[in-house]
Amino acid sequence: MVLCVNFALKFKVMSSMIEISDCGVLFDLDGVLIDSESLYTGFWNEMECIYPTGIPDFAAAIKGTTLPSILSHYADEDVRRDIVERVHRFEHEIVYPVFPGVMEFLAELRAYGIPCAIVTSSDDVKMASLRRQHPDFVKHFEAVIDASMVTRSKPDPQGYLLGAEAISRKPENCFVFEDSIQGMAAGRAAGAAVIGLATTLPREMINDKARIIIDGFTGFEVSDMLAVSRL
Numbered sequence: 001m002v003l004c005v006n007f008a009l010k011f012k013v014m015s016s017m018i019e020i021s022d023c024g025v026l027f028d029l030d031g032v033l034i035d036s037e038s039l040y041t042g043f044w045n046e047m048e049c050i051y052p053t054g055i056p057d058f059a060a061a062i063k064g065t066t067l068p069s070i071l072s073h074y075a076d077e078d079v080r081r082d083i084v085e086r087v088h089r090f091e092h093e094i095v096y097p098v099f100p101g102v103m104e105f106l107a108e109l110r111a112y113g114i115p116c117a118i119v120t121s122s123d124d125v126k127m128a129s130l131r132r133q134h135p136d137f138v139k140h141f142e143a144v145i146d147a148s149m150v151t152r153s154k155p156d157p158q159g160y161l162l163g164a165e166a167i168s169r170k171p172e173n174c175f176v177f178e179d180s181i182q183g184m185a186a187g188r189a190a191g192a193a194v195i196g197l198a199t200t201l202p203r204e205m206i207n208d209k210a211r212i213i214i215d216g217f218t219g220f221e222v223s224d225m226l227a228v229s230r231l
Contacts, residue, residue, distance in 0.1 A: 020226065024169030025109060026160055026192065027141075028064070029120035031179035031200040034096045034130070037063070043090050044070075051079050063200065064180030066121045069153035091126045096133050099199070101217030106140040108222050115167040117143040119159045119176075121183075124148045142167045155185035160192060175225055184209040193228050 031037035044059035053073045055061050062070050067087060071080045109116055118141050120127075127146050131138055138144060143166035145159050152158045157171075164171040176187030179200040187194040188209075196210030203213055211228045214220055 019173075020112060020114065022169065022173045023114060023226070024164060024167045024174045025114060025116040025225070026119050026163040026167075026174050026176045026187070027116060028176075028178045028180070028183050029118050029122055029130075031063075032177050032197055033099060033102050033118070035099050035199070036094070036096055037179065037200040039094055043087075047083060047086070051083065060201075064121055064154045064178075064182035064186075066147040066150070066153040067123055068147070069121075088125050091122075091129050096130050098134065098137065099216055101220060103140075105217045105220060105222075110140065112222055114222065115142045115169065117141055117145060117163040117167050119145045119163040121147050121154060121159075154180070154182040155189065157186050157190035160186055160190035164190065164192070175228065178210070181206065181209060195225065195228060 027033055030040060040063075041059045044062060048055075048058040051074060055073065058073075062073075067084070071083065074080050074083065106116070118138070122130075124146055127138075127144065143163065145163045145166060147153075149162060150156075150159045160174070160176060161171055164174050172191040174190075174192040176184075176190070176192040176194045177197060178184045178187055178194060179197045181201070184194050184196055184206065194210040196206045196213045198206065198213050198215055207213060
């Protein structure tokens with residue numbers, strides 16, 4: 001059975017000119033692996049009411065960016081400090097549900113020896129909360145690149161370039177799973193094949209931002225990923 005699966009995968013890999021031994025996978029976190037984006041939308045909408053920036057649809061405009069990047073929209077130091085405190089309190093209290101199908105897909109990647117990493121705009125405080133709720137979750141990844149490790153926020157490709165380096169893969173041999181426009185732009189700029197998830201934004205907003213758009217990981221397999229065109 002395993003030999004049959006490997007043969008099928010090898011055929012698909014050859015057809016898309018990807019060597020399975022060379023490829024890697026880089027995941028965004030919120031809206032891709034964990035179902036938290038609606039919670040963050042509510043939080044940032046509330047912040048916009050308390051501390052108006054005047055930016056239309058502020059919560060959507062900042063999706064995929066780091067906290068320092070978000071704070072750059074506030075000139076007052078006291079406001080920035082209060083927002084940081086509110087963010088960390090919010091992230092400590094909320095529940096981080098893992099999307100259906102994610103654990104199965106991660107297990108399949110591991111079975112085929114495909115390394116993967118998380119590349120997130122979240123900071124180390126948020127990641128500590130995630131590890132506390134899901135102590136075994138992060139063990140599925142060879143590396144985690146968080147906001148404390150980058151100097152440039154998405155859509156800059158820095159995070160994904162670091163992620164590829166951390167798993168010892170060339171960026172052009174990596175698949176990036178993203179849900180935000182900024183994140184998809186970062187993946188493309190890194191030279192990776194971007195697979196978009198319609199978990200946060202409607203398909204019509206992201207159809208031209210990724211190689212393919214999927215609704216989630218339920219029923220999605222490694223062979224489906226490898227079949228994505230690299231041209």
